[in-house]
Amino acid sequence: MNKLPSRVNLITLGVADIAASTEFYERLGWKRSTASNESVTFFYSNGTVLGLFGRAALAEDAQVEDSKPGFAGVALAQNFASEADVDTAFAHAIDSGAAPLKQPQKVFWGGYSGYFADPDGHLWELAYNPFSELDENGHMTLP
Missing domain, CATH: 3.10.180.10 (2,3-Dihydroxybiphenyl 1,2-Dioxygenase, domain 1)
Structure with missing residues (x-):
């Protein structure tokens, strides 16, 4: 059996407003990648990528219900x-x-x-x- 390495390459956050969230993370000092577009923002962080994607679109992509925000553990x-x-x-x-x-x-x-x-x-x-x-x-x- 081929054993694949354990790692996290990308963390995607579902957000209500991509532009507003992008501005927030830029104020924190994160640098937006040129790979970003109107549908997704990417920030490269020392080996890991943080992505901001529309909340409803992320739920649809994962084929789950876009449930009420709250503590997700x-x-x-x-x-x-x-x-x-x-x-x-x-x-x-x-x-x-x-x-x-x-x-x-x-x-x-x-x-x-x-x-x-x-x-x-x-x-x-x-x-x-x-x-x-x-x-x-x-x-x-x-x-």
Whole structure:
């Protein structure tokens, strides 16, 4: 049996307004790819692509119902090298139009994190994990 590698290449977020969401992520500092068009926006992020696609179109493509937004049991995360970096990134996200959900704080597992929601309610965690260093490319390292 051919064993394929485990990896995530693309994360697609279903959004209500592609243009408005694109502007939000650009305010956060994400750089839009020239592969983007009116139907989808792509942002390249150090080996992974974040895509913004119409919510109804994404549901149709997956052949599922476009159900009411709410907590979906999923959070995207960005790790930083220090608590101060988390605080800086969180403040920038709020200044860019994110909704604050949990102010950055020390957490039960020994790290430091906070949560915000993008304009469509997608959860983002900003964290410092003292048990997992970041490599020279900003990728998490695990034992």
